[in-house]
Amino acid sequence: MTRTTGSKGENTLKALRVAGINRLYKQGFSGMTLRELAGDVGIQAGSLYNYFSNKQDFLYEILRQVMLDVIGEMEVALDGEDNPRLALLAYVECHVSFHSSRQQEVLVSTTELRSLNPENYKRVTTLRDSYEGRLREILEWGNAEEYWTVIDPQVSSKLILGMMTSVGTWYSAGGRYQISDLVKIYQTMIENLLFNDMAAANLSPAMVS
Amino acid sequence: MTRTTGSKGENTLKALRVAGINRLYKQGFSGMTLRELAGDVGIQAGSLYNYFSNKQDFLYEILRQVMLDVIGEMEVALDGEDNPRLALLAYVECHVSFHSSRQQEVLVSTTELRSLNPENYKRVTTLRDSYEGRLREILEWGNAEEYWTVIDPQVSSKLILGMMTSVGTWYSAGGRYQISDLVKIYQTMIENLLFNDMAAANLSPAMVS
């Protein structure tokens, strides 16, 4: 039985990705050394340059892939939703699931943004902005269809994203809750937030006196 | 006019703290070099060792001070509150204010925990746990006095802290909102969360099927 995929080099590349995320999580970009990374996958430091052209490029490829993954999952989740409320619930489910199940990658991909050079930084934050923009669009969609009234969708989406993303900082896979429970908790919280007049009023810049 | 405080050395120490937080925020612990830090305050690298015994110690002193500051402000904020609801509102106000006005320090003091050696890590996380424990105690206090019913104060406090802390990741001082507005928004959200039956029910592990 011959395999056309899964050659040694491909396995090494996958192993480098896994080891790299781990090193970035534990030591940060400057703190991880290429010699350690090479050791993790059983090759010599010089051989790493068969897999990427330099350390910066390695970081970029990892962060880029995380963004592409979450964007891809979100596209599937939102596909066919023709109703702002269901779209919102789908967004919350997708975001919370991803951020609880891939905590290390998600944390690294925000923490190590600062280590990207200007061009790569721009590329990754552009991806991130398009991802976050989807939530703002859903909030605006719900406004237009009069499902809810969000006075400042820009800031509200940031606030909602912030509370969802923070799940990755405290959720523990071995704890009392499963990811599906977290999804329900956040869906309920966020629906309450949007459909509750008092909370909505407080999200208005008009109240700034 | 003679000054007994504010000698050159003291000013340098303060300047080192400010520059250090900035460097840690932009480059991380491994990424910042002591030569850069020395340059920021106008001295030579070797002279830094008049102010701390090594780089690790410098990091520890910065993170420790941030924790002591927020703990100190929280003690003042909660002093004399004899009612769970008012204590909760005071906690929210203090936490949100601190995390919006000192964003860099707060972000660094969580991001760079990993760069502390085991003893220093233990010391700082012990401070952090005592700080976060105050919120859990308030939730339990409200349970006892029947102000609200929080089934899992441990997890609820983590969730609430997470949504409050995330304000530091998106709040911009030049934006539409002032910190006092953010405080009101979060106070309203969190009160809704605690006093709303549906949300409270969803925070119960009993619903895990």
Add this chain to the structure above:
DNA sequence: CCTACCGATCGGTAGG
């Protein structure tokens, strides 16, 4: 994918 090596730079120290 390895060996052998480079220039640069790091944290830290000695001795003023």
Add this chain to the structure above:
DNA sequence: CCTACCGATCGGTAGG
């Protein structure tokens, strides 16, 4: 607070 310096180690390259 400075000068002068150290051993170690880093990212990266040449040439197989």
